[in-house]
Amino acid sequence: MAGAGMKDRQSRMSRPKRLRKTLKIPAIFFALSLAGLIWALLVDGSSDGLAALAAGSPLMALLWALLYRRQ
Amino acid sequence: MSANMIKRMAWVHKWTSLICTIFLLMLCLTGLPLIFHDEIDDALNPSHWVPAHPDGAMLELDRILEIALQHRPDDVPIFMSFDTDRPVVNVTTGARPDVAATAMHFASFDRTSGDLVPPPDNGAAIMDFLLQIHTDLFLGLPGMLFLGAMGLIFLAAILSGILLYAPFMRKLDFGTVRASRSPRLKWLDYHNLLGVMTAAWVLVVGGTGVINTLAIPIIDFWKHTELADLIEPHGAPPSPVALHSLDDAMAKAKAAVSDMVLQFVAFPGASFSTDHHYAIYFHGKTPLTRQMTIPALIDARDGRFAGLRPMPWYVKTLALSQPLHFGDYGGLPLKIIWAVLDLITIIVLGSGLYLWLGKGGQRMDPAMEPLWQGPE
Numbered sequence: 001m002a003g004a005g006m007k008d009r010q011s012r013m014s015r016p017k018r019l020r021k022t023l024k025i026p027a028i029f030f031a032l033s034l035a036g037l038i039w040a041l042l043v044d045g046s047s048d049g050l051a052a053l054a055a056g057s058p059l060m061a062l063l064w065a066l067l068y069r070r071q
Numbered sequence: 072m073s074a075n076m077i078k079r080m081a082w083v084h085k086w087t088s089l090i091c092t093i094f095l096l097m098l099c100l101t102g103l104p105l106i107f108h109d110e111i112d113d114a115l116n117p118s119h120w121v122p123a124h125p126d127g128a129m130l131e132l133d134r135i136l137e138i139a140l141q142h143r144p145d146d147v148p149i150f151m152s153f154d155t156d157r158p159v160v161n162v163t164t165g166a167r168p169d170v171a172a173t174a175m176h177f178a179s180f181d182r183t184s185g186d187l188v189p190p191p192d193n194g195a196a197i198m199d200f201l202l203q204i205h206t207d208l209f210l211g212l213p214g215m216l217f218l219g220a221m222g223l224i225f226l227a228a229i230l231s232g233i234l235l236y237a238p239f240m241r242k243l244d245f246g247t248v249r250a251s252r253s254p255r256l257k258w259l260d261y262h263n264l265l266g267v268m269t270a271a272w273v274l275v276v277g278g279t280g281v282i283n284t285l286a287i288p289i290i291d292f293w294k295h296t297e298l299a300d301l302i303e304p305h306g307a308p309p310s311p312v313a314l315h316s317l318d319d320a321m322a323k324a325k326a327a328v329s330d331m332v333l334q335f336v337a338f339p340g341a342s343f344s345t346d347h348h349y350a351i352y353f354h355g356k357t358p359l360t361r362q363m364t365i366p367a368l369i370d371a372r373d374g375r376f377a378g379l380r381p382m383p384w385y386v387k388t389l390a391l392s393q394p395l396h397f398g399d400y401g402g403l404p405l406k407i408i409w410a411v412l413d414l415i416t417i418i419v420l421g422s423g424l425y426l427w428l429g430k431g432g433q434r435m436d437p438a439m440e441p442l443w444q445g446p447e
Binding site: 037066070 | 241
């Protein structure tokens with residue numbers, strides 16, 4: 001039922017809005033991961049850990065999705 | 072995106088993926104242990120070595136070179152490098168300065184005594200095998216260029232895959248995996264989710280991998296353009312026994328650079344030098360400038376300082392591509408992330424293959440059809 005409601009809401013969305021919604025989260029993690037990969041090249045020491053965290057942030061999102069988004 | 076465009080992208084994604092998948096699987100599998108090559112080397116070769124005279128004076132580099140050549144009387148010196156955490160000098164020799172890497176001989180010497188340092192060669196053969204197959208499939212430059220072409224095709228597969236993500240996923244919330252539906256639909260969702268979330272890393276590693284396959288042409292181009300004035304005929308190359316003092320050359324090079332760290336020496340005729348010069352390479356001290364080397368060139372016949380040659384943009388790009396490809400620049404946490412992303416890429420490649428193999432002649436699952444209908 002909830003799935004059907006979600007489909008109804010999405011089909012009522014305009015095309016650009018739906019595209020934005022579909023791509024928003026992947027785009028955020030794309031940018032975060034890319035920034036982490038480059039940041040790790042610019043810093044040393046403890047900041048390396050933070051940069052690695054940013055670079056690996058999509059893994060956390062993946063874990064969340066695999067745990068909570070399986071239907 | 073129009074329905075026609077989606078179909079075209081799907082065609083590009085299918086065929087580019089199919090062409091490169093087997094090679095990408097090989098690169099991912101061989102690349103996995105290479106990420107941890109330092110840790111594997113250390114684990115297989117626990118070092119109990121100490122210098123003969125821990126507080127003693129360092130031998131001159133000329134003396135170390137002489138000792139190295141006594142061990143390999145038929146060889147010429149090619150490279151000399153320096154351990155950063157112990158007084159050890161590494162000398163690479165070969166029958167000629169331009170022999171292939173596989174024909175080079177590598178030996179390490181205690182700089183306080185000139186004694187040979189036992190090589191950490193447990194497991195080295197396996198790691199060398201993996202590195203070679205990962206780099207050029209044992210085919211030299213043609214192999215490197217072939218893998219570079221596969222890398223370019225892979226980049227096209229990734230970009231077309233990213234473009235296809237929205238049409239496939241537009242009716243689903245982010246991260247949805249329809250695991251209770253057909254296996255194909257479930258794996259399509261996994262393929263899309265894992266693929267899009269690893270896209271940044273895959274683009275960086277794939278793109279820098281392609282650049283790395285061009286290392287030999289890039290270095291050759293650099294030599295024949297930036298070093299053109301130095302590689303013009305200067306008469307016969309100097310005989311290895313008549314080389315000017317390396318210590319004197321080193322002193323002149325160090326005087327020319329300020330606040331930089333010595334990295335390695337390329338002897339005359341080696342791939343990173345000319346036929347007549349010592350190329351003494353230094354790098355910076357920050358994480359970024361550590362990748363940026365600058366050679367000081369010293370005439371190996373008379374010790375004349377020939378100049379500092381800052382690397383052009385394309386060599387700097389190559390230098391930056393190496394850590395970004397191998398993931399060895401941010402400590403162990405980054406290496407672990409690299410390995411996990413590598414494993415996920417293997418799953419994306421495998422699931423793509425599964426989706427293609429499972430398709431053969433079957434009617435498409437209705438839940439996958441919106442792709443072909445185009446945007447509503």
